[in-house]
Amino acid sequence: MSEVGFGGGKVVVNRAMSLDGFIAGPGHAMDWISAYLTAADVPDVMAATGAMLIGRRTYEVARRMSGQGPAYDGGAQFVLTHRPPEEPDPAVTFLTCGLDEAVATARGAAGGKNLEILGADVAAQCLRRGLVDEILVYVLPVLLGDGVRFTPPGLGRIELEPFDTTRSGAVTTLRFRVRGPARPAPTGP
Numbered sequence: 001m002s003e004v005g006f007g008g009g010k011v012v013v014n015r016a017m018s019l020d021g022f023i024a025g026p027g028h029a030m031d032w033i034s035a036y037l038t039a040a041d042v043p044d045v046m047a048a049t050g051a052m053l054i055g056r057r058t059y060e061v062a063r064r065m066s067g068q069g070p071a072y073d074g075g076a077q078f079v080l081t082h083r084p085p086e087e088p089d090p091a092v093t094f095l096t097c098g099l100d101e102a103v104a105t106a107r108g109a110a111g112g113k114n115l116e117i118l119g120a121d122v123a124a125q126c127l128r129r130g131l132v133d134e135i136l137v138y139v140l141p142v143l144l145g146d147g148v149r150f151t152p153p154g155l156g157r158i159e160l161e162p163f164d165t166t167r168s169g170a171v172t173t174l175r176f177r178v179r180g181p182a183r184p185a186p187t188g189p
């Protein structure tokens, strides 16, 4: 994605993931993360982030969990939804525009820092359209068996370039550059 006009900030899909590829457990369970990873463990990532574009389901889950553990401060929060709630939330801006405009709006608010994309559905749409520069995954030592997958089925094939791997305690952090939009996966043997 072009970084012209956004001060060099990147668009990053940033996730904690179980070893079997889930970002939330059954019923959107997120309790498996805090035993290994909290906002206090990633001050550098947080400091590099200027805004977040959040899917509505992620927003609702985060609201239910608020007050549990240190808050992640990734700057201005934009929530993508087709139907904003009637009751406004002063902490976030609800966006009902198209995806490209939503990414551009949130990037503009990031002040030259990174924009994080949160939510499997929203992130998959961004990946499909080639709007993501980087994927950052914290692999946690747990198998969840079921839940919300890293990406939904049918995304297609996206080539990645690994550029960093670190391990701190139980958490392995993997970073990849995204090499382009999704292509249909080849079919047949």
Ligand SMILES: NC(=O)c1ccc[n+]([C@@H]2O[C@H](COP(=O)([O-])OP(=O)(O)OC[C@H]3O[C@@H](n4cnc5c(N)ncnc54)[C@H](OP(=O)(O)O)[C@@H]3O)[C@@H](O)[C@H]2O)c1
Pocket: 014, 015, 016, 017, 022, 023, 024, 028, 029, 030, 054, 055, 056, 057, 058, 059, 061, 062, 080, 081, 082, 083, 096, 097, 098, 099, 118, 119, 120, 121, 122, 123, 125, 148
């Ligand atoms: N492990 C991690 O690090 C991590 C990080 C982030 C999220 N999560 C988890 O992931 C789960 C949520 O992911 P998800 O894939 O189910 O949902 P999501 O991507 O968070 O949200 C999907 C919702 O966003 C809205 N939306 C999506 N695309 C849109 C578009 N183009 N225009 C307008 N609105 C749009 C729709 O809301 P409306 O129905 O309101 O229109 C849609 O139902 C949660 O359990 C969350 O906790 C985990």
